[in-house]
Amino acid sequence: MTATQTTPVYVPPSGNVAFTGVLASEWTKLRSLRSTVWSLVAAVGMLVGFGLLFSWGVVSRWDRLGARERLTFDPTRISLGGVFLAQLAIGVLGVLIIGGDFSSGMIRSSLAAVPKRLPVLWWKAVVFGVVALVLMTVASIAAFEVAQTVLSGKGIQTTLGADGVLRAVLGAGLFLTWVALFGLALGTMLRNSAAAISTLVGVLLVVPILMNFLPSDWRDHIDRWLPSSAGDSLMAAHTTDAQLSPGIAATMLVVYLAISLGAAAVLLLKRDV
Amino acid sequence: MIVADDLTKVYAEKTAVDAITFTVQPGRVTGFLGPNGAGKSTTMRMIMGLARPTSGSVTVNGREYRDLPAPMHEVGALLEARAVHTGRTAANHLLALAQTHGIPRARVREVIDMVGIGEVADKRVGGFSLGMGQRLGIAAALLGDPGTLILDEPVNGLDPEGIKWIRDLLRHLAGQGRTIFISSHLMSEMALTADHLIVVGRGRVVADEAVTSFISRASARAVHVRSPHVDDLSRVLTAAGAAVTVQADGLLVVNDLNAPEIADLAADHGLRLYELAPQQASLEEAFMELTAADIEYHGSSS
Numbered sequence: 001m002t003a004t005q006t007t008p009v010y011v012p013p014s015g016n017v018a019f020t021g022v023l024a025s026e027w028t029k030l031r032s033l034r035s036t037v038w039s040l041v042a043a044v045g046m047l048v049g050f051g052l053l054f055s056w057g058v059v060s061r062w063d064r065l066g067a068r069e070r071l072t073f074d075p076t077r078i079s080l081g082g083v084f085l086a087q088l089a090i091g092v093l094g095v096l097i098i099g100g101d102f103s104s105g106m107i108r109s110s111l112a113a114v115p116k117r118l119p120v121l122w123w124k125a126v127v128f129g130v131v132a133l134v135l136m137t138v139a140s141i142a143a144f145e146v147a148q149t150v151l152s153g154k155g156i157q158t159t160l161g162a163d164g165v166l167r168a169v170l171g172a173g174l175f176l177t178w179v180a181l182f183g184l185a186l187g188t189m190l191r192n193s194a195a196a197i198s199t200l201v202g203v204l205l206v207v208p209i210l211m212n213f214l215p216s217d218w219r220d221h222i223d224r225w226l227p228s229s230a231g232d233s234l235m236a237a238h239t240t241d242a243q244l245s246p247g248i249a250a251t252m253l254v255v256y257l258a259i260s261l262g263a264a265a266v267l268l269l270k271r272d273v
Numbered sequence: 274m275i276v277a278d279d280l281t282k283v284y285a286e287k288t289a290v291d292a293i294t295f296t297v298q299p300g301r302v303t304g305f306l307g308p309n310g311a312g313k314s315t316t317m318r319m320i321m322g323l324a325r326p327t328s329g330s331v332t333v334n335g336r337e338y339r340d341l342p343a344p345m346h347e348v349g350a351l352l353e354a355r356a357v358h359t360g361r362t363a364a365n366h367l368l369a370l371a372q373t374h375g376i377p378r379a380r381v382r383e384v385i386d387m388v389g390i391g392e393v394a395d396k397r398v399g400g401f402s403l404g405m406g407q408r409l410g411i412a413a414a415l416l417g418d419p420g421t422l423i424l425d426e427p428v429n430g431l432d433p434e435g436i437k438w439i440r441d442l443l444r445h446l447a448g449q450g451r452t453i454f455i456s457s458h459l460m461s462e463m464a465l466t467a468d469h470l471i472v473v474g475r476g477r478v479v480a481d482e483a484v485t486s487f488i489s490r491a492s493a494r495a496v497h498v499r500s501p502h503v504d505d506l507s508r509v510l511t512a513a514g515a516a517v518t519v520q521a522d523g524l525l526v527v528n529d530l531n532a533p534e535i536a537d538l539a540a541d542h543g544l545r546l547y548e549l550a551p552q553q554a555s556l557e558e559a560f561m562e563l564t565a566a567d568i569e570y571h572g573s574s575s
Contacts (some may be wrong), residue, residue: 025372032365106358115322115339272324
């Protein structure tokens with residue numbers, strides 16, 4: 001068989017890649033994976049559950065605590081204690097949202113559909129960022145309220161109206177959203193979930209421990225600039241002199257995120273998949 | 274129409290695609306043939322904008338893939354069976370791709386039915402057989418109803434019924450005036466499916482022609498001869514410039530002379546012939562012959 005002059009000319013349907021389309025597509029991708037749903041449930045559960053557990057522990061031992069411990073007790077801080085675990089769940093999810101695409105080959109389908117590539121990253125970040133922000137903010141408020149209810153048994157609770165408390169509780173939601181998006185950036189940069197998760201854990205949990213090995217005058221200069229320390233500042237009702245102010249902490253986190261997402265974008269554009 | 278011009282891809286330690294130039298015309302099925310490691314997949318990934326050429330260019334309908342305003346409506350591709358997240362259902366995978374172009378859900382259902390995966394569409398892809406995964410990949414390629422289809426090893430993992438189905442589908446789509454470009458390392462499959470062949474070996478184009486002319490050009494042109502006068506005949510033919518080998522059972526394999534010439538020489542010398550059979554090389558043999566020097570990984574047997 002050979003092509004002849006009478007071969008019909010095929011005219012394809014029209015229609016463009018629109019940003020609303022990529023947005024809808026990223027939402028479908030996010031909601032259609034069971035692992036996403038379970039990781040989000042885990043993050044919320046850890047945040048509320050551990051806030052409850054820690055407050056219950058304090059209440060049950062309160063009468064035996066020393067005066068000094070009672071004096072420094074911070075009802076906001078203890079209610080948000082679950083952040084340290086929740087950050088792992090939401091951060092790992094951030095990595096997997098793109099890491100799973102690289103390991104499965106899905107990234108080729110995604111980038112063949114959107115060959116400009118960057119809309120995939122931006123809309124993934126927006127969709128996941130909004131979901132994380134809403135859920136983590138609600139979970140932070142829930143963790144706070146549940147913990148205060150427990151603490152009220154000993155009259156040691158506080159309220160969202162108290163000085164700095166609302167900012168600290170909302171700060172927890174913001175910091176967890178930051179971790180989620182930082183995970184996404186690491187997953188995009190490293191393209192390997194295991195490597196990206198290790199890096200994430202290293203930055204959030206290991207580097208702060210390493211600070212203890214530095215001479216104290218160095219440590220005081222460096223430690224406060226770490227993302228984990230900036231997060232602490234954001235989530236503290238009252239910051240200490242060793243910490244950045246919440247405003248500067250938030251700015252630093254935005255800067256770190258902008259740099260890592262920017263690097264992720266450049267690498268995504270440049271690399272073969 | 275796909276046009277590759279001096280297309281080259283060099284990786285750190287090897288040249289995968291070496292300055293290849295070819296055109297894939299609409300209205301016919303073009304086979305992209307070559308042994309494993311010949312650069313077929315790399316070439317297809319460059320067409321799809323997934324890999325960047327080191328030099329040269331490749332365009333679809335006159336534009337680089339990245340510059341197409343609605344790529345899924347112009348090009349559909351099956352680049353490997355598993356370019357799918359295993360945790361997602363087939364229907365959701367297709368929906369996510371369709372949404373980027375505002376393709377309606379009805380079309381998603383349509384392609385699911387077209388490729389025959391309706392029963393497993395709401396199951397997660399991780400449990401799919403290779404054949405079902407292949408059909409899902411073809412469904413994804415057809416989503417945008419594109420004028421150009423690029424399929425990398427489409428028959429891989431398909432059962433005989435599936436192979437016949439895809440062969441008929443590709444013929445049908447080419448008949449509508451679409452550009453169909455399929456790769457394979459299986460010559461026999463190409464003989465049945467393709468109209469035109471682009472053959473590559475070690476990153477270079479070694480043939481670009483109609484399937485029929487490819488076979489005849491590359492034919493060994495040997496003639497099998499049987500005669501009671503093996504020694505005499507062999508001497509006469511050799512003297513006339515032929516290359517003759519005598520096999521154990523007395524069969525003479527003659528190269529460089531055609532059947533009429535052999536018959537005339539035998540008659541001139543009064544030698545009887547019992548059998549005179551010109552050999553037509555199969556596509557398989559033609560391919561082996563053309564790429565013999567270009568095959569990267571030789572098997573120890575075969």
